[in-house]
Amino acid sequence: MSLHIPLLSLLIFVPILGGAAVLAAGDQGPWNARPVALLVSLATFLLSLPLYFLFDTHTAAMQFVERSPWVPSFHVEYYLGVDGISMPLIILTTFTTVLVVIAGWEVIKQRVAQYMAAFLIMEGVMIGVFCALDAMLFYVFWEAMLVPMFLIIGIWGGPRRIYATIKFFLYTFLGSVLMLVALIYMHYQSGSFSILDFQALRLGMTEQVLIFLAFLLAFAVKVPMWPVHTWLPDAHVEAPTGGSVILAAIMLKIGAYGFLRFSLPITPDASASLDWLIIAMSLIAVVYIGLVAIVQEDMKKLIAYSSIAHMGFVTLGFFIVFAISQRGGGLQGAALGVEGGMVQMVSHGFVSAALFLCVGVLYDRLHTRLIGDYGGVVNRMPVFGALMVFFAMANSGLPGTSGFVGEFMVLLASFKANFWFAFLAGLTLILGAAYSLWLVKRVIFGAVANDRVAELQDLDKRELLVLGSLAAVVLVLGIWPAPLLDVMHASVNHLLHQVALSKL
């Protein structure tokens, strides 16, 4: 499908230019930064809706493609397009950004224009990552993403923000350097920077393994997978609420997206022979991190660890495909795992965003994130209490919420791969409920714990709008996930055919 309107470019540049305008105007500018930022983010969200409604679910080919030379001497192109893998993530991005702008409305009092600008620019760059089909363009967006996030944590963050930003920056930056080497190597082999050409490129086993490992380092840090996950709790704890939301809802997804766009199709043979590594890392994430999450005393850390455990399901779903096909499960069985991982990505975007916003609501009132400082919040904030219990349930994978769908699919698929994969992954039913509901028990329920809790005010309209719309999405996706899955089928089947085809 080709449209005359360059929709993807608009999606990238409306927020970036809007953000630049907000930034240039500053806080003393001719207009208030908040409504302008809201307008820009809403416009971007509306622009992203045609991606869904005009999407052709019958083809695996890239859609809404834009292609023109960018740096001709190095064959770098400005090449954009989306398929069923990236499209839902773009809508997730535009939706979440609107909520983040609203959530920061009154909370951020200093450098409002810069704050809003950082998020808008961030949005454009992240959309760029999801629709870049040129590896150099992808890399530019990939690294550019770090800058606004670095600033968001560094300027509006908590007391240990410098430690957290440097840890975050170094981890993710070091992770991606080797990826750049791999991309350049493949450019020399193929004479192109097109990701689709990379996917068609024939590679020997040694090359594949090296490229696979280079990608693994970059993506595993972003996801993050055990054992390169320790930057995430620190970054979350120090980040302002909006930063945590974007980090959890979207930035983590970029690593998982990388596995689908690069690792699996470009190095299928290496993926097949090293799948045990990823599966082991994923299962450790589910069990080890699940146990660690239980004993956290800081609400944000708890949710951060819970994010890592949930992302373990995503990578597990992606890499059990080989074990399933070996045991005769066929491509359809494998599709269940991959699609389950993708649904889990989208769902985790909503649920973790909601939970971080819930913590933000409490933090804005009492300025503490420690579980021990709360207790009996529902006595003063019944509406908030109900929503937080709902999101905690979604986080523990209750059927009827989006949190169930992905976990269910990945569990069903992992049983096809190996009983013990399903057994270990299934422990999340117990662990997830334990850390989510124990948190709720200590924070929300009980008698009013202290005088400060006694003075809490329930959600205002703005907060209710943000959390309520997330609750609606989580519920709808849980009751009827079919619309989300229908857009994925063609692309996932195409991907699985690529993966099944040896390049050796």
Added chain:
Amino acid sequence: MHYIYLAIVLAPLAGAVVAGLFGRWVSRSVAHSVAIGGVAVSFLLSLVALKHSLVDGAPAFNGTVYTWMVAGGVHFEIGFLIDRLSVLMMTVVSFVSLMVHIYTIGYMHDDPGYKRFFSYIALFTFSMLMLVMSNNFLQLFFGWEAVGLVSYLLIGFWYTRPTATFAALKAFLVNRVGDFGFMLGIAAILMYFHSLDYADVFAAADRMSGLQLEIFAGHGWSVLTLICILLFVGAMGKSAQVPLHVWLPDSMEGPTPISALIHAATMVTAGIFMVARMSPLYELSDTALSFVMVIGAITAFFMGLLGLVQNDIKRVIAYSTLSQLGYMTVALGASAYSVAIFHLMTHAFFKALLFLAAGSVIIAMHHEQDMRKMGGLKKYMPVTYWTSLIGSLALIGFPGFSGFFSKDSIIEAVAASHLPGAGFAYWSVLLGVFVTALYSFRLFFLVFHGEGRMDAHTRAHLRESPAVVTVPLVLLAIPSVVAGYLIGPLLYGEYFGDAIHITAAHPAMERLAEEFDGPWAMIVHGLTATPFLLAMAGLFTAWYVYMRRPALADLARRRAGWLYGLLVNKYGFDDFNQIVLAGGARGIGRLLWRVGDAVLIDGLVVNGSARVVGWMATVVRRVQTGYLYHYAFAMIVGLLLLMTWVVFLR
């Protein structure tokens, strides 16, 4: 009929939404009216569905409502299977739930969470109806978890009480342990049957019976046995079988109406119903049936014993529920699925009755639940007294009351079973009859007879509860007597038809049918049979010990101190779970966090590499002093070295 079935589930949901989400804007009477109205619609339409099936002879309905998703080549659908089994469950569930709803108006009258409570119990009914009406494992799991959620909310209803929030969390987590097994069972079904639809799975069950799966290298397991046991682990959680029973007694922390709902109609019956629904699978695995029977027998006998040492009126009834669930489970293991469902039904009536009667006593006693402070309530509360007596007689299986027919059939069915473990199960359920009668009438005598042990203030206010409380008691007392006479058509007639499947290898039901001569003959025979004598012995012992010689109970307690301690400590399950499992998980979590994350990953690798970089930087920094002559000197040395290399070494 399609729309009627849809209305049966959606009506309580609508009630829950109005009372819950819009509770702020509607009055209390509107809230309870819509919730009760919704459940009443469900009950009436369930009767219509029952008539449609029973009188009109309509075949089972199996239809899809909507496609939840399509993935991996499998259609995951939401749909209904309305056959004789589900229509019976729907009727029982909606009837008991309706009684509980009406009763709640009186019981929760002064509670600030009135509307919220109605919202929850209506949602509970919705969840349970979704579960029993499902035609596939996905929706079954939805209902399964949804009743878990609502029970969590209801047990923790009084959220300011630490014991209540603890009990709620415990109930949810223990159920999750069961659900873990259940989920794996569903995954196994999808792997081998490529469908989650009951009809597809049952049709293919025979072909799977020879299939093996290797879980531990070298040991082949029958796939069907594995599936059945995994599914049963889920049932052990929901239907509170040992060792996943620990949540049920604690669920007494919730308001009394929900105890009636959880113990009688919703939640705990889910596991029993599920196994009966899966009879085509369980019939193919003797190992699984044996497992089910032994677990049920342990629960039936040993949990009954715990009822003897409880002083909280509701806890006695709670342990009685555990024991009775054990009876149902034993019946399932003996392939007497219809008997299990029959006992489920009679138990739903008399247990709801007993709980609501206990609630009535609790209201009169100003929320005192300790039986040691009660006594002599007979003269103050005649309706509660007589309905309690009916409930108790039904519970101990007194001939002529509903529990007699169902419990005697269970004992007979176990006697006819030849599976390994049947002998143990037989003695457990037989001796359990004595225990049941003992704890039931201990409660009955302590509460209603003898001297009043309450304080003067409470005594002055003692009176019968209002009509919204007593009318449901009477309405439940009626089926607690008469439901038993349905035994002929339910067990030996054609009632269940294809809904329950029994293979020729398990002849228990055939044996029972041969001996069955109608309910009256059964009563006459029952009056001379061992179970009746045991029940009478239990009743007499209770009367003698608690009415005639109260000192005997103390004496027994002192003489058998270790046994008493064992029972009071509930065999140590709670302590074990609390210390070993919960404490262990937290300990490991803390270890992984402090050592794994903080010391090994962050300390050694991350900060370690930062230190190496930092150390190198300090070395290199010495070179950059900022003095011009240092740089000039370095340049000269460098040039000299370069020239040396170029001139001499090349």
